[in-house]
Structures are given as C-alpha cells and as structure tokens.
Amino acid sequence: MDESVQPQPRVGTASASAAAPYAGNPAGTLMGLGPEPGDDALLARIAQGDRQAFALLAARHAPKAMKLAQRVLGNAADADEVVQEAMLRVWTGAKNWIPDGRARFSTWLHRVVVNLCVDRRRRPAFAGLDGIPEPPDPTPSAVNVMARQQTAKLVSQALAELPERQRLAVTLCYYEERSAADAAQILSLSVSAVESLLARARRALRARLSGVVQDTGEV
Amino acid sequence: MADREWSTVDVEDIAALTAVYGGNPARWPADRRAAAVRALAMDGAAHELVVNEARLDALLSMVAEPEISAARVDSVVAGALARLDAVTAPAAAKAAPHKLDTFLPSPFDLVRTALSWLSVRAPQAGWLAGATVAGILVGVMTMPSATLSGAETTTAQAGTAVETAQADVTDMPSLLFTSYTVETHAR
Structure with missing residues (x-):
C-alpha cells in the first residue's frame, strides 16, 4: 500500500479546516497539482516556503503519526507535541528531501516521531491527567466491561514494561501494521534485528501475561 | 530467516514464523505467507502452533486504539502552522544568506x-x-590628559611633558596607561 497517495481516514475534515486559511483554492487542492498531490510534490512546494502545501501534508500524515506517538508515549498531550515538532522538522528539512522513489515520506516521518518519542521518554516524567485511571463504572451490568478493561490494562502494563526497542518493534509491526522491513527502516535496524526484537517481546509478553490465562483462557 | 526460498515450509518454519509475527497470517511476510498457509492446511501440529500464538495476539488486540479526532489533528496542524515563523523558512534560508556579523560575539x-x-x-x-x-x-x-598634548614638540619640550605627566599621575590605572604614552611622546 502506498501511503503517499492514499488519503487518510478522517483527514479530509482536518485537512479542509487546517488548510483553509492559506488556500486561495478549494481545500484539499493546490494550484497546479490537482486534487490529490503526492507527498513528493507537496514537499517540493514546502521547500519553496508554501504553507498551504505544508498544511495539506501535515493534515494527511498527522493522524497516523499521532497514533504512533500516543502508543509509544501513552499520553495524548505529549503525542500531539511530538507530532507538531516532527512537522516543523518537515518544514525545515523539506529542501533536503530527494524524491528518488526509494524512501517513503511516511517512513521518514515515523522515524522522526519515534526518535522524538524516545527522547521524550528519557526526560523526567510528569504525571499529567492522562496518567490518572478513569473511575470504574459502578453499575453491576458493567462487570464484563470492567473485566475486559482490567485485562486490557494488564496487557498495556506488560507492553509498557518491555525494553524500549522491543516495545517500539511491537508497536510498529503489530499495532501500526508496518512490515518488518518498514520497521527496520524506522528504527535504523536490520530486518533480522527487528524480527529478533519481536520474538523476544512475544516471549516476554507471554511470560508476563501468563496470569491472565486462568482468568480469560486467552493464552 | 529472510535469505532462503520459501516454496515449502515445515513445522519448525511455522514455529519460527509465529514466534516473531504471531498467529495472524496477514502479518506474515509476503514471501513466506503462501507456503505457510498451505502447510497449515496439511499439518495439525503447525495449525496448533498458530492457534496458540493467536491467543496472545487476541490479548494484545485488547489494548484500545488511540482515538485521534479531527479536532486534535486540526489543533496539531494549526499549532505547527503558527510556529512556522519561529523556525527558518526553507525559501528564506536559501534567498538570504546569514550575515557573518550576526554570529560574531560583541x-x-x-x-x-x-x-x-x-x-x-x-x-x-x-x-x-x-x-x-x-x-x-x-x-x-579618569586618565589625565597631559600626555595627549605636545606631539610635535622638540626634545626639550617633550622632556617637560614627561615631567608633567609623571607629576599628574597619582593612581595605579593611570600609571599603567600613561607610561606608554609618555614614551611615545618622548620619542
């Protein structure tokens, strides 16, 4: 799947409103580039200082980047900041982009996002509101929902306890549905190294979640 | 794992594959997927391996997907647009080279x-x-001004100037500065 030319889900609305102040054109279009300009074309315009092209590209890629950042950071506010910072790097680095067809913009962007997330996780943590668990629903009919939420919490915790690179590999390959080759590019590793991280992560997760077996019968 | 032909796979291959990618064939690498799926249909042990790994996949899938609303995306994009002026604009960076003196400390x-x-x-x-x-x-x-006058005087006049300067200087900083000036005038 070539993400560079695929419109992202729910991006249409965001693209329309984010790009609107800069458009002399209908939202989502760019003078001379047609209704769905590719990433390379937009990057060429951004390199010339075109804000509308920047808004379109940012709105196109922000949702996936935000999802990735939130999975890695576990915090929506931090994820938004990281993606915003990554987008600014797109603005300053667009002139260095070489559209040779080998590298996909989304892979490059996700690499930047992952690196920024890793940097942010190494800072002293601030316990924001996102870290406070929601109060449980007291109604008896919610027992099953609560049990499922409890299991999901245990899984999240097990994921969070993985070593950083294992967690990144799992996030990219299992949750972001990236291939091992893509994940290897994003993490600046070989494919076999990514496969090794995934295998170790699965072993660790299985060991940590062994207690869930009796409760759910899932493992 | 990636350096061989995958026309046929056995149970060990399936075990290695699922240990990395789990039990969902959609996640398996394309070069191995077809042969692995064929093996599953014929080998009960391989099938059992996949089912076992799929249970862990099911647990992992219980983690809620982050919700990314259109409003959040708008906010991030708008925030980035608002900060563009604070970073170097690509075109401006090419058009106007930096002045050297901007970077020299005063x-x-x-x-x-x-x-x-x-x-x-x-x-x-x-x-x-x-x-x-x-x-x-x-x-x-507060340096005395006596040493600054009489540059074109004769030797005798210069000697007078030296005496005047030495007489006027009473503080240490002035002494440090005037001696050089006096010698210059004396020549």
Whole structure:
C-alpha cells in the first residue's frame, strides 16, 4: 500500500479546516497539482516556503503519526507535541528531501516521531491527567466491561514494561501494521534485528501475561 | 530467516514464523505467507502452533486504539502552522544568506561570558575579576590628559611633558596607561 497517495481516514475534515486559511483554492487542492498531490510534490512546494502545501501534508500524515506517538508515549498531550515538532522538522528539512522513489515520506516521518518519542521518554516524567485511571463504572451490568478493561490494562502494563526497542518493534509491526522491513527502516535496524526484537517481546509478553490465562483462557 | 526460498515450509518454519509475527497470517511476510498457509492446511501440529500464538495476539488486540479526532489533528496542524515563523523558512534560508556579523560575539558578550564562566567555576575569582575590570574602566575614564598634548614638540619640550605627566599621575590605572604614552611622546 502506498501511503503517499492514499488519503487518510478522517483527514479530509482536518485537512479542509487546517488548510483553509492559506488556500486561495478549494481545500484539499493546490494550484497546479490537482486534487490529490503526492507527498513528493507537496514537499517540493514546502521547500519553496508554501504553507498551504505544508498544511495539506501535515493534515494527511498527522493522524497516523499521532497514533504512533500516543502508543509509544501513552499520553495524548505529549503525542500531539511530538507530532507538531516532527512537522516543523518537515518544514525545515523539506529542501533536503530527494524524491528518488526509494524512501517513503511516511517512513521518514515515523522515524522522526519515534526518535522524538524516545527522547521524550528519557526526560523526567510528569504525571499529567492522562496518567490518572478513569473511575470504574459502578453499575453491576458493567462487570464484563470492567473485566475486559482490567485485562486490557494488564496487557498495556506488560507492553509498557518491555525494553524500549522491543516495545517500539511491537508497536510498529503489530499495532501500526508496518512490515518488518518498514520497521527496520524506522528504527535504523536490520530486518533480522527487528524480527529478533519481536520474538523476544512475544516471549516476554507471554511470560508476563501468563496470569491472565486462568482468568480469560486467552493464552 | 529472510535469505532462503520459501516454496515449502515445515513445522519448525511455522514455529519460527509465529514466534516473531504471531498467529495472524496477514502479518506474515509476503514471501513466506503462501507456503505457510498451505502447510497449515496439511499439518495439525503447525495449525496448533498458530492457534496458540493467536491467543496472545487476541490479548494484545485488547489494548484500545488511540482515538485521534479531527479536532486534535486540526489543533496539531494549526499549532505547527503558527510556529512556522519561529523556525527558518526553507525559501528564506536559501534567498538570504546569514550575515557573518550576526554570529560574531560583541566584546561585551566576551566579557560577560568570561565573568559568568569565572563566577560558575570559581565564584571568588569571578568577583575579583569583575572588580578588576571595573577598576580598570574607572581608571581609563579618569586618565589625565597631559600626555595627549605636545606631539610635535622638540626634545626639550617633550622632556617637560614627561615631567608633567609623571607629576599628574597619582593612581595605579593611570600609571599603567600613561607610561606608554609618555614614551611615545618622548620619542
């Protein structure tokens, strides 16, 4: 799947409103580039200082980047900041982009996002509101929902306890549905190294979640 | 794992594959998927392996997907747009090369940096250095003017000027500065 030319889900609305102040054109279009300009074309315009092209590209890629950042950071506010910072790097680095067809913009962007997330996780943590668990629903009919939420919490915790690179590999390959080759590019590793991280992560997760077996019968 | 032909796979291959990618064939690498799926249909042990790994996949899938609303995306994009002016615009960076003098520190900056460095590394030395600099500055500003006149005088007149200058100088900073001036005039 070539993400560079695929419109992202729910991006249409965001693209329309984010790009609107800069458009002399209908939202989502760019003078001379047609209704769905590719990433390379937009990057060429951004390199010339075109804000509308920047808004379109940012709105196109922000949702996936935000999802990735939130999975890695576990915090929506931090994820938004990281993606915003990554987008600014797109603005300053667009002139260095070489559209040779080998590298996909989304892979490059996700690499930047992952690196920024890793940097942010190494800072002293601030316990924001996102870290406070929601109060449980007291109604008896919610027992099953609560049990499922409890299991999901245990899984999240097990994921969070993985070593950083294992967690990144799992996030990219299992949750972001990236291939091992893509994940290897994003993490600046070989494919076999990514496969090794995934295998170790699965072993660790299985060991940590062994207690869930009796409760759910899932493992 | 990736350096061989995958026309056929056995149970060990399936075990290695699922240990990395789990039990969902959609996640398996394309070069191995077809042969692995064929093996599943024929090998009960391989099928059992996949089912076992799929249970862990099911647990992992219980983690809620982050919700990314259109409003959040708008906010991030708008925030990035608002910050563009604070970063170097690509076109502007090419059009207007930086002036060298923008990056050269002023003498004041050098003094300030030196003082701050001293005050951090050796607080007492910082105070002493600051007091010395202040004293020199005061001395320069109150330096006697006698040595500045009479540049074209004769040798005898120059000797007079020397005497006058030496007589006028009473403080240490002035002595430091006037001796050089007197010698210049004496020549």
